[in-house]
Amino acid sequence: MDEQHVATAPAEAVQKLRYYQKGTFTVGNRLVAEEERTVQASTHRSNALTCGHRACQGCGEALGARYAVDAAMRATGNNLIAVNATGCLEVFTTPYPETSWQLPWLHSLFGNAAAVATGVAAAMRVKGKPHVRVLAQGGDGGTTDIGFQCLSGMFERNDDVLYVCYDNEGYMNTGVQRSSATPPAARTATTPALGPEPGNVFGTGKSVPKIAVAHGIPYVATATVADLHDLERKVTKAMSIRGARYIQIDVPCPLGWGAPSQDTILLARLAVECGLYPIFEAEHGVVTHVRKIRRVTPVREYLKRQRRFAHLFRDGRDDPRLARLQAQCDANIREYGLVGPAGEDE
Amino acid sequence: MDHPFAITLDLGTSLVNHTGSWRTLRPEYVTRLPPCNDACPAGEDIQGWLAFAEAGDYEAAWRKLVENNPLPAVMGRVCYHPCENACNRKALDTAVGINSVERFLGDLAIEKGWRFDPPAAASGKRVLVVGAGPSGLSAAYHLARLGHRVTIREAGPMAGGMMRFGIPKYRLPREALDAEIQRIRDLGVEIVLNAKVERLADAMAEGGFDAAFLAVGAHLARRAYIPAGEAARVLDAVQVLRSMEGEEKPLLGRRVIVYGGGNTALDVARTARRLGAEDAVIVYRRTRERMPAHDFEVEEAIEEGVMMKWLSTIRSVEPGAVTVEKMRLDETGFPQPTGEVETLEADTVVLALGQDVDLSLLDGVPGLEVRDGVVQVGPDMMTGAPGVFAGGDMVPSERTVTVAVGHGKKAARRIDAWLRGESAPPARRHDIATADTLNTWYYGEAPKTLRPVLAMAARTSTFEEVVKGLDATNALYEARRCLSCGNCFECDNCYGVCPDNAVVKLGPGKGFAFNYDFCKGCGMCAAECPCGAIAMAPEEI
Numbered sequence: 001m002d003e004q005h006v007a008t009a010p011a012e013a014v015q016k017l018r019y020y021q022k023g024t025f026t027v028g029n030r031l032v033a034e035e036e037r038t039v040q041a042s043t044h045r046s047n048a049l050t051c052g053h054r055a056c057q058g059c060g061e062a063l064g065a066r067y068a069v070d071a072a073m074r075a076t077g078n079n080l081i082a083v084n085a086t087g088c089l090e091v092f093t094t095p096y097p098e099t100s101w102q103l104p105w106l107h108s109l110f111g112n113a114a115a116v117a118t119g120v121a122a123a124m125r126v127k128g129k130p131h132v133r134v135l136a137q138g139g140d141g142g143t144t145d146i147g148f149q150c151l152s153g154m155f156e157r158n159d160d161v162l163y164v165c166y167d168n169e170g171y172m173n174t175g176v177q178r179s180s181a182t183p184p185a186a187r188t189a190t191t192p193a194l195g196p197e198p199g200n201v202f203g204t205g206k207s208v209p210k211i212a213v214a215h216g217i218p219y220v221a222t223a224t225v226a227d228l229h230d231l232e233r234k235v236t237k238a239m240s241i242r243g244a245r246y247i248q249i250d251v252p253c254p255l256g257w258g259a260p261s262q263d264t265i266l267l268a269r270l271a272v273e274c275g276l277y278p279i280f281e282a283e284h285g286v287v288t289h290v291r292k293i294r295r296v297t298p299v300r301e302y303l304k305r306q307r308r309f310a311h312l313f314r315d316g317r318d319d320p321r322l323a324r325l326q327a328q329c330d331a332n333i334r335e336y337g338l339v340g341p342a343g344e345d346e
Numbered sequence: 347m348d349h350p351f352a353i354t355l356d357l358g359t360s361l362v363n364h365t366g367s368w369r370t371l372r373p374e375y376v377t378r379l380p381p382c383n384d385a386c387p388a389g390e391d392i393q394g395w396l397a398f399a400e401a402g403d404y405e406a407a408w409r410k411l412v413e414n415n416p417l418p419a420v421m422g423r424v425c426y427h428p429c430e431n432a433c434n435r436k437a438l439d440t441a442v443g444i445n446s447v448e449r450f451l452g453d454l455a456i457e458k459g460w461r462f463d464p465p466a467a468a469s470g471k472r473v474l475v476v477g478a479g480p481s482g483l484s485a486a487y488h489l490a491r492l493g494h495r496v497t498i499r500e501a502g503p504m505a506g507g508m509m510r511f512g513i514p515k516y517r518l519p520r521e522a523l524d525a526e527i528q529r530i531r532d533l534g535v536e537i538v539l540n541a542k543v544e545r546l547a548d549a550m551a552e553g554g555f556d557a558a559f560l561a562v563g564a565h566l567a568r569r570a571y572i573p574a575g576e577a578a579r580v581l582d583a584v585q586v587l588r589s590m591e592g593e594e595k596p597l598l599g600r601r602v603i604v605y606g607g608g609n610t611a612l613d614v615a616r617t618a619r620r621l622g623a624e625d626a627v628i629v630y631r632r633t634r635e636r637m638p639a640h641d642f643e644v645e646e647a648i649e650e651g652v653m654m655k656w657l658s659t660i661r662s663v664e665p666g667a668v669t670v671e672k673m674r675l676d677e678t679g680f681p682q683p684t685g686e687v688e689t690l691e692a693d694t695v696v697l698a699l700g701q702d703v704d705l706s707l708l709d710g711v712p713g714l715e716v717r718d719g720v721v722q723v724g725p726d727m728m729t730g731a732p733g734v735f736a737g738g739d740m741v742p743s744e745r746t747v748t749v750a751v752g753h754g755k756k757a758a759r760r761i762d763a764w765l766r767g768e769s770a771p772p773a774r775r776h777d778i779a780t781a782d783t784l785n786t787w788y789y790g791e792a793p794k795t796l797r798p799v800l801a802m803a804a805r806t807s808t809f810e811e812v813v814k815g816l817d818a819t820n821a822l823y824e825a826r827r828c829l830s831c832g833n834c835f836e837c838d839n840c841y842g843v844c845p846d847n848a849v850v851k852l853g854p855g856k857g858f859a860f861n862y863d864f865c866k867g868c869g870m871c872a873a874e875c876p877c878g879a880i881a882m883a884p885e886e887i
Contacts, residue, residue, distance in 0.1 A: 025787065025788045025790070026788045026837035026838060026839045026842075026876060027837065027838040027839045027841065027842030027843065028836070028837055028838025028839075028841070028842070029837055029838070030401070030835065030836045030837070030854065031400065031401065031826065037838070038838075038842065040838070040841070040842040041838040041841065041842060043851050043853075047847050049847075050359070050360065050361065050847055051360065051361055051365070051846055051847045051848060051861070051863075051864035052359070052360030052361045052362065052363035052364070052365055052864060053360050053363075053365075053846070054360075054363070054365070055845060055846075057368065057866040057867060057868035058845065058866075058868035058869070058870055059845045059868075060845075062845040062846070063843065063844075063845040066845070066847070093360070096355070097355040097356060097357050097358050098358045098359060098360045098362065098363060099357065099358075099359060099360060100359070100360040228842060254868075260869070261866075261868035261869060261870070262868060262869030262870050262872065262873035262882075263873065264845075264868075264870055265843060265870060265873070265874050266873065269787065
């Protein structure tokens, strides 16, 4: 696959830079050279997802989508076509006849975004425009459940598509139903907080990033709206590679998770800091980089801010399932080595 | 219009959909007062000058600094930096080393020969300043910048007041002091030395002055009645420190006892060590916790071998010895005698029991109120006599250089308003940028840079400066540790985190604006603003 690497990602320098003073983790920083700032700090960002969309207040998915698509457009010189699965992102951006997208954008069915994207990539190749790249995107429902078969096919054929999954852990658009990405114990419309074991079951879990790694595709990464520098670096790196790529971004949903709209980034940050959402990247089936936890936080700090987990804390009781969730975090921390010297990159 | 099959409407953009109508809370850019600025007795805009320093523009930083304080090289050495005690960064690691950056800027300005901006247009008014100490110099500087003609009359042979005759050289090298005083002279301030004002009314009439600022300080040593034999050598601290500036250094002997618990007592004891005293003992009637001296000065003195005798008073002084009585603290914390005595060998006893103000120049000035030995002033620094203002150690206050400089500035602004016949503008203060208004996630870990300290051998034998300065690289690092509390530093967070692109970036130095057509009021910008420069206000519906 090495010959398919186009170039080393120019944004790598951003990660190496030590902003030890002010604005270390901020979107921009007036003290840092222009070319080392994020795409989002630039007034020239494409705003691929522009104003007037109908996402809820504080929507993590709207934010994550603009972060990812703007970075991909910058990386490809705006030669980008997006294919969207059905879901919140599709519905709130394109109520007929309006659109919030400022790039060529297609929507077909709930479950076939990966297949349609494969087709668009093939069409570009046939038309002699291999520089026009394809980004497929969807929510966790359209990716981990309904679109899973098409996605696996796209991986296995190593089609030249970057698939971005905005993971808000449920079917939020249709009224907050459970998906295979919904965490254990979370209350949804289909897993009510009733009975002896309220909320979602402690199932076996389904990590699509791990499944993607198992396909041995050139690039897999997880990311979060709470770390823009990391997210943009990963999208840029993905666009420098040919073949099937997969990025899954944690995008909190104020409505579905039952959290104040201003807490979206805080929740995304806590999900990483407690170890519940490991942030890593893998190339050709091997994990190559892990984003270390900066301030290790107990999982309850993350859970207690969300009404979907309120039943775990009801009447001041110490639900034994809190310990199970904490154990999951601890297992992630061990498996990925999430705790270690801060800022050790690659 | 031609549409494809089954399409009836023209394609439109979501920009027609003004989602701002959803909003119930409205984000607004605000400025909050950083706690350092709030705590600064000289009223410096610390966050303001650090913002220039962290961009590496040291001259702009210095110019911003001297808008409020003309003595940064002095201040960077002798200020007790209440700003650092108030610094929000303490909750993260350690306070920003504001004092050391200030000194760096002050020294750099001297090295580069930066001069003050020339005064505004001349007002035609004349102001007399009595006393060339920190308060008088500060007032003169600000008055001159406001366009008034200023004459300072100083009783002593050199300008500087207690900065020269009270603070030892190892804390404030005279080169720095001289350079900063000369710069004020260069601004057009006339300083007349050896010109004590005997009667204020006469001096004002003779010189045709329109207003006066009094800052004569507190130079009279307070005495205590202690029975002393004829041959006993008892000096006072003011006398000892003053004579350090002359040709004849005071002869203190090998064993020196200093009586008192303030900073002056420590200055004398440390001076005695440097003059060759083997024993320098501080006798103080209360405990260390109750000492008015600053903690770091006590530490430095102990490091240099100064000994402390807590809970003790001097009963009598004989030639070569003193009798000391042990004290105990009663329930109210007041020291009470125990009757237990001991004898300490001493060649010299130095009394450092506080200082009083020489108020003789005020004779014949009507309306002045003197209480507890100090002149009473209003919030505008004006005494009971119209046009006569006062500040520094001669008015009720904490007696530090920084407070004095602050008095000078405040008085100068009020004098200016008074001369123009305006009432003083109401002071508008922003809400304080407390720690809970910040989102400190966004600040990286960066502990404070410690200033190098002179080797111990030199500290007990020479008057070389004990605490050294920062250099350009670590001063920059230190300046960049500032969190910019309550003041936007253009980190682009609000611009980046808005899910609705409703933040408009106006360009470098211009900040940001909200596009209320599309802002849904989610509050993410405010929650993720590192420095608390965005507030959410209820929308009027």
